[in-house]
Amino acid sequence: MKLSQGIAGLVVVAASVLLLVDRTEPMNPALARLSPLPPTPLDPTNRWADDARAVRLGHWLFFDPRLSLDASVSCATCHDPALAFTDGKPLAETLGVGIRKTPTILNTVHSRWLFWDGRADSLWAQATEPIENPLEMGMDRLALAHRVLAETDLREAYEVLFGPLPELHRSERFPAHARPIPNDPGHSHAVAWAGMNEQDRESVNRFYANLGKALAAYERQLVRADAPLDRYVAAMAAGDTEGGGHLSASAKRGLELFLGRGNCTTCHSGPTLSDLEFHNNQVPTADGRPPTDPGRFEGARLVKANPFNGAGAYSDDNQGPAAARVRRLKTDSMGWGEFKTPSLRNLAGRAPYFHAGQMADLESVLHFYSTLEGASGQSHHQENVLRPLHLSAEETADLLGFLLSLEGRPLDPFWNSAPPQPSLDRRP
Ligand code: HEC
Ligand code: HEC
Numbered sequence: 357m358k359l360s361q362g363i364a365g366l367v368v369v370a371a372s373v374l375l376l377v378d379r380t381e382p383m384n385p386a387l388a389r390l391s392p393l394p395p396t397p398l399d400p401t402n403r404w405a406d407d408a409r410a411v412r413l414g415h416w417l418f419f420d421p422r423l424s425l426d427a428s429v430s431c432a433t434c435h436d437p438a439l440a441f442t443d444g445k446p447l448a449e450t451l452g453v454g455i456r457k458t459p460t461i462l463n464t465v466h467s468r469w470l471f472w473d474g475r476a477d478s479l480w481a482q483a484t485e486p487i488e489n490p491l492e493m494g495m496d497r498l499a500l501a502h503r504v505l506a507e508t509d510l511r512e513a514y515e516v517l518f519g520p521l522p523e524l525h526r527s528e529r530f531p532a533h534a535r536p537i538p539n540d541p542g543h544s545h546a547v548a549w550a551g552m553n554e555q556d557r558e559s560v561n562r563f564y565a566n567l568g569k570a571l572a573a574y575e576r577q578l579v580r581a582d583a584p585l586d587r588y589v590a591a592m593a594a595g596d597t598e599g600g601g602h603l604s605a606s607a608k609r610g611l612e613l614f615l616g617r618g619n620c621t622t623c624h625s626g627p628t629l630s631d632l633e634f635h636n637n638q639v640p641t642a643d644g645r646p647p648t649d650p651g652r653f654e655g656a657r658l659v660k661a662n663p664f665n666g667a668g669a670y671s672d673d674n675q676g677p678a679a680a681r682v683r684r685l686k687t688d689s690m691g692w693g694e695f696k697t698p699s700l701r702n703l704a705g706r707a708p709y710f711h712a713g714q715m716a717d718l719e720s721v722l723h724f725y726s727t728l729e730g731a732s733g734q735s736h737h738q739e740n741v742l743r744p745l746h747l748s749a750e751e752t753a754d755l756l757g758f759l760l761s762l763e764g765r766p767l768d769p770f771w772n773s774a775p776p777q778p779s780l781d782r783r784p
Pocket of ligand 1: 418423429430431432433434435448449450451454456457458459460461464467469471472473479483487491492493571575
């Protein structure tokens with residue numbers, strides 16, 4: 357975060373403290389900025405983002421273990437609807453153990469950057485990564501294309517929407533396994549990929565991006581809004597100084613702390629309760645050793661180099677605002693050890709917390725903000741926003757009450773499990 361932004365944040369916080377004290381003011385503007393959650397933003401980089409057939413196919417694919425090499429892992433294995441679309445583990449674990457905590461997919465359509473390090477700039481670009489991650493689904497894009505061709509239901513659903521698959525029967529042009537692996541060019545998959553002609557690589561990439569676009573169309577449905585905080589703010593805006601009784605007295609005190617002395621809105625601002633950017637909170641590491649995860653430092657470089665980014669050949673709007681955003685992005689060293697500010701909506705049910713699941717529950721998160729106990733070492737380009745808050749037991753309970761007022765209305769249960777089949781002529 358730049359110093360100017362930090363100062364701006366502090367000014368906002370200072371202004372909000374003054375407004376909270378001034379009871380004649382109808383509503384604190386800092387509070388008004390937290391609600392309501394705006395409508396789902398359009399994604400012109402994905403032509404199928406709001407296509408009902410793509411939603412249906414994506415819904416099916418999300419729960420389909422055939423997207424993994426040994427058909428044992430689906431997206432839902434780690435993003436389990438019963439656990440707020442997470443896995444409940446500190447580090448994701450399927451074919452191997454990863455280095456980061458599985459984040460929720462609820463409301464993630466409101467993110468600007470995806471992943472803890474922001475190495476993808478759209479939901480569809482994001483979806484291509486876990487499929488080929490050897491620790492997650494272990495697939496490669498050629499094997500996936502051959503599988504979609506072989507499985508009639510998938511092939512039909514794919515072709516109705518996106519047109520014919522690549523000419524996969526031409527085995528001299530389309531090997532059984534291949535994918536680009538920039539940091540391991542000697543890997544057999546990478547060698548096979550390099551051996552393909554450019555046009556064929558492009559047709560496979562397009563197939564792969566299309567699957568991502570269908571998955572994204574489904575993920576766009578996973579929004580939980582209209583939390584008690586939203587109802588409280590709406591009532592306040594309508595002139596009810598009690599906020600319709602939607603927050604308890606304790607949650608209201610927690611809200612004042614959140615906007616005021618707690619400084620939380622320096623980063624957890626706006627209607628997602630995230631600035632959608634990256635910060636280094638010096639979260640303790642699990643083993644107490646100095647942190648090794650470069651976070652945004654690497655993520656910024658990766659998203660610019662990602663062929664599936666908004667400015668790339670597979671984007672359906674590669675001259676639009678999403679393309680400009682990724683082109684503008686700077687990859688300087690300010691981002692070392694920074695992670696995305698998570699949205700604080702729908703926190704319950706997605707424990708443990710922080711980027712490597714370092715905190716088992718929300719009480720432990722608040723204990724950290726209160727004491728900064730175990731904070732991992734400063735580096736020279738560390739931002740210095742956090743100060744120990746020295747919260748009393750009552751203040752901790754109040755903040756917790758506030759955080760739990762951010763639970764949106766439950767999803768329509770239709771989205772919580774696989775649809776009956778990938779047929780394209782069913783609801784919604
Ligand atoms: C092995 C468990 C696992 C599987 C399987 C998995 N994910 Fe994830 N997912 C994760 C982890 C861990 C992260 C965070 C990784 C990181 O930030 O480096 C993540 C991040 C995400 C994000 C970004 C959320 C955000 O707020 O930035 C989305 C969206 C997502 N996954 C969707 C999917 C989809 C779609 C699939 C299936 C194609 C999938 N995931 C499969 C574990 C998994
Ligand atoms: C300097 C910016 C900043 C400030 C100030 C800040 N946060 Fe955070 N918050 C973050 C970031 C970044 C993360 C993720 C950190 C990580 O995992 O390394 C986070 C994580 C969290 C989480 C865990 C969410 C999850 O999904 O893992 C909670 C809860 C939280 N913050 C609440 C608060 C509260 C309450 C306050 C005020 C007392 C606060 N934060 C102040 C940036 C901030």
